[in-house]
Amino acid sequence: MAADPILEISGLTKHFGAVRAADDLTFSVERGQIHALIGPNGAGKSTAIGQLSGEIRPDGGRISFDGRDITHMPTYRRARKGLQRSYQITSLFPDFTAEDNVAMAIQAQQGHSFRFWTRARTDETLREPARAVLKRVGMEDKADLKVTELAHGEQRQLELAMTLANAPSMLLLDEPMAGMGRRETQGMMEILRPLKGEVTVLLVEHDMDVVFALADVISVLVKGSVLMTGTPDAVRDDAEVRRAYLGDD
Numbered sequence: 427m428a429a430d431p432i433l434e435i436s437g438l439t440k441h442f443g444a445v446r447a448a449d450d451l452t453f454s455v456e457r458g459q460i461h462a463l464i465g466p467n468g469a470g471k472s473t474a475i476g477q478l479s480g481e482i483r484p485d486g487g488r489i490s491f492d493g494r495d496i497t498h499m500p501t502y503r504r505a506r507k508g509l510q511r512s513y514q515i516t517s518l519f520p521d522f523t524a525e526d527n528v529a530m531a532i533q534a535q536q537g538h539s540f541r542f543w544t545r546a547r548t549d550e551t552l553r554e555p556a557r558a559v560l561k562r563v564g565m566e567d568k569a570d571l572k573v574t575e576l577a578h579g580e581q582r583q584l585e586l587a588m589t590l591a592n593a594p595s596m597l598l599l600d601e602p603m604a605g606m607g608r609r610e611t612q613g614m615m616e617i618l619r620p621l622k623g624e625v626t627v628l629l630v631e632h633d634m635d636v637v638f639a640l641a642d643v644i645s646v647l648v649k650g651s652v653l654m655t656g657t658p659d660a661v662r663d664d665a666e667v668r669r670a671y672l673g674d675d
Contacts, residue, residue: 432457432596432626433478433509438487440473440650447473448484449650455596455643460618460627462637464661465647466671471630474647475600478628479511480504492595506535508595512585512602518573524584525569528556531588559591560584563617579610583617596626603633615640638662646671 431454438451447470455461463471476482478489480501489497491509499507519527529552560566563583573581582602589597602618603611611633618640621627631637637644638658645655648670654661661667 430457431455432492433628434490435478436488438477438489439485440477440482441485446650448477451487451651453645453652453655455626455628457626458623459642460622460629460640462629462631462641462644463647464631464637464644464671469647470650471647472600475511475598475630479509479598509598510589510592510594511598512589512600518581518584520573523570523572524560524565524576525553525556527573527584528559528587528591529553531591532556535592555591559587562590563587564613579606579613582606582614586617594625596628599627599629601630601632603631603636611636
């Protein structure tokens with residue numbers, strides 16, 4: 427099958443003083459795949475996600491998304507082009523229900539002001555797709571619960587639902603399993619796995635069981651640059667990757 431990259435990163439650099447957080451960072455992500463970024467603390471994974479989402483301005487290099495140069499495009503325009511991200515720390519409206527949160531995400535994507543948030547509680551053009559996406563992440567029975575009534579894992583699922591509600595073509599997921607127990611992690615994996623072929627995912631995750639279970643391709647970052655990119659089996663068996671990050675276990 428011919429390569430079909432949706433995201434191409436070439437020569438990306440970012441310095442914070444003397445620290446090189448991105449050092450000629452170069453790799454591509456194929457459309458429809460789950461591509462994982464792994465590496466030790468300080469390898470530059472979160473900096474890479476920040477640059478791709480537009481929250482961190484690169485010092486050099488180029489980012490191309492779906493055939494278009496987005497290197498200097500603001501975050502909101504990238505999101506509207508279909509490139510959206512989640513965060514390590516959950517960011518929700520705690521006093522609203524799960525369905526309210528998703529409806530408001532849809533409303534915001536359509537360009538409405540949050541001053542009119544009451545519309546999100548009554549407009550079926552927002553409520554119906556909100557309920558559909560909650561069902562997609564297995565939360566249809568939690569629609570009427572306030573965020574404060576949801577467990578941590580359910581809040582993470584809700585945040586993913588809010589991202590999916592806007593029909594992204596690519597997701598940047600920064601530690602989606604952060605703070606989850608094993609059962610919650612398994613539940614999130616079952617939500618992410620069916621996205622293959624439908625939504626492209628760039629996944630930053632420290633849980634190697636999750637990475638090797640979900641990823642089609644893995645890029646290993648060390649000191650701001652890619653040590654290697656390959657299949658999970660190739661990465662697991664690479665002696666240099668084991669020395670740099672995975673260890674011998």
